[in-house]
Amino acid sequence: MDIDTSPEELDTHNYDIGLGLNSVVEVALGKGNAYGIIRWIGTVPGWKDISAGLELEDEMGVSDGTFKNERYFTCPPKRALFVRLSSCRPDSRFQSVSANHNEKIPKLEDTDMGLDTDFQKTVAPISPEQVNHLLIGRMRGIQGHHNSCYMDVALFSLFSCSSVLDSMLFKSTTPQDAPIQKTLRYDIVNPLRSKGFVKGQHVMNFRQQLERHGYSHSFTTDEKDPEEFLTVIMHHILALEPLLKLSAAGKVQESYCYQIFLDQNHSLVLPTVQQLLEHSFHSAGLKLAEVPSCLILQMPRFGKKFKMFDKIIPSLELDITDLLSEGPQQCILCGNLALEECTDCFKDPVFSSTGFKVFCKTCSSQVHSHPQRKSHKTSLLEVPKEYVGHSLSHCLTRDKLELFAVLCIETSHYVSFVKYGPNNQDWIFFDSMADRQGERDGFNIPEVHACPEVGMYLEMPLAELANQVPRDMKGVAKRLFCDAYMYLYQSTSMCLYR
Numbered sequence: 001m002d003i004d005t006s007p008e009e010l011d012t013h014n015y016d017i018g019l020g021l022n023s024v025v026e027v028a029l030g031k032g033n034a035y036g037i038i039r040w041i042g043t044v045p046g047w048k049d050i051s052a053g054l055e056l057e058d059e060m061g062v063s064d065g066t067f068k069n070e071r072y073f074t075c076p077p078k079r080a081l082f083v084r085l086s087s088c089r090p091d092s093r094f095q096s097v098s099a100n101h102n103e104k105i106p107k108l109e110d111t112d113m114g115l116d117t118d119f120q121k122t123v124a125p126i127s128p129e130q131v132n133h134l135l136i137g138r139m140r141g142i143q144g145h146h147n148s149c150y151m152d153v154a155l156f157s158l159f160s161c162s163s164v165l166d167s168m169l170f171k172s173t174t175p176q177d178a179p180i181q182k183t184l185r186y187d188i189v190n191p192l193r194s195k196g197f198v199k200g201q202h203v204m205n206f207r208q209q210l211e212r213h214g215y216s217h218s219f220t221t222d223e224k225d226p227e228e229f230l231t232v233i234m235h236h237i238l239a240l241e242p243l244l245k246l247s248a249a250g251k252v253q254e255s256y257c258y259q260i261f262l263d264q265n266h267s268l269v270l271p272t273v274q275q276l277l278e279h280s281f282h283s284a285g286l287k288l289a290e291v292p293s294c295l296i297l298q299m300p301r302f303g304k305k306f307k308m309f310d311k312i313i314p315s316l317e318l319d320i321t322d323l324l325s326e327g328p329q330q331c332i333l334c335g336n337l338a339l340e341e342c343t344d345c346f347k348d349p350v351f352s353s354t355g356f357k358v359f360c361k362t363c364s365s366q367v368h369s370h371p372q373r374k375s376h377k378t379s380l381l382e383v384p385k386e387y388v389g390h391s392l393s394h395c396l397t398r399d400k401l402e403l404f405a406v407l408c409i410e411t412s413h414y415v416s417f418v419k420y421g422p423n424n425q426d427w428i429f430f431d432s433m434a435d436r437q438g439e440r441d442g443f444n445i446p447e448v449h450a451c452p453e454v455g456m457y458l459e460m461p462l463a464e465l466a467n468q469v470p471r472d473m474k475g476v477a478k479r480l481f482c483d484a485y486m487y488l489y490q491s492t493s494m495c496l497y498r
Ligand SMILES: [Zn+2]
Pocket: 331, 332, 333, 334, 335, 336, 359, 360, 361, 362, 363, 364
């Protein structure tokens, strides 16, 4: 063995060590770096050197896997590129979290922090126009590491394209909590929004900080639930105002997430989120004390063990007008100011399948003169004084929240959907562990891809949607409809950057 050769020297002369089929690599092209995966290695006619066939992340290639009319592998058009294997470098956006790997791969500039003097800037969420080039592809999103998927999907969903909880990044904190907020803002949210990629190591640092903080001893090791993580960070660490103020029997309760519960005798089969929320509020006697800026809803299921419904239909808009404890409401029959609510009428199929049943005095007495409804007990609504005695215009504005993300679970792995734009097709799917490179010392490859098929199903008539066989549904649609765990809604009027 040549003891004069230092490990550094060896490394710099053997870049291609460890590169093989399916390695994630970069190559320098005239127009900048191209990133891709080695799909084929061998020799091609006319080239002496060992060549590599790359499947690029972007359409910077020459073919769909052919070279001089000979097919070597198959990929989407313009994504295949043939280069010398020796000109491939390990993907510099990734630095292996394993110590072993670091010895083999030359130390690369930490691009997220290093020379980038702008990294402390405030970065706005990714706009619908930017999603395509910034966020979609392999090695995009947040890189999963060691059971981190619950945290990856929660962070990705909240911060990639929405600013609704950016107060988490900016609110003043105690000195002891400031480092955690800094990690969240500078090492996770900023790179996610500016580069579309966050290294697994950054999320691991974040988890280690949370663990040192003492709220849980297993943040770095165990699979957890997103709501546990979100509550710890929002409540215990950043001391954020509770997102949700619920009133029940005159008392106000506060929380960060809302777990949907249903009583036994509901008749829902293929419910919408709107119906689930209404039924849950109805059976618990709850109202919203105010319009929440962000509403985090947990579906009636227990992790992967039990789910109450085979499919749930995401309501793109959640109409919460009826769920507010105060504020004028319209009689569901005539549109005048409602003064009474009937909880018995709520489940009566004679009325529409959504919305609490509120009536003006006249309509209520008419409805309840029917023999079947004589026994109903109505309750008086809290109506703001300024409305009483005045006729209500028919164009009362309704309070609505919009869906911006859905977290799903299947066989204890979390993935998420983000609705990133105004169009029906504007959906992306994120998996922080979509693929893996190497075994124990390897790393996960996160991936974000467009899933416009979801929009197609959401436009279907309910009866047709009900008949869809989950395993036959296109693309990732089955996961959205069948595996939903948590829905994230935001108030459109309260977003920071709009
Ligand atoms: Zn009426």
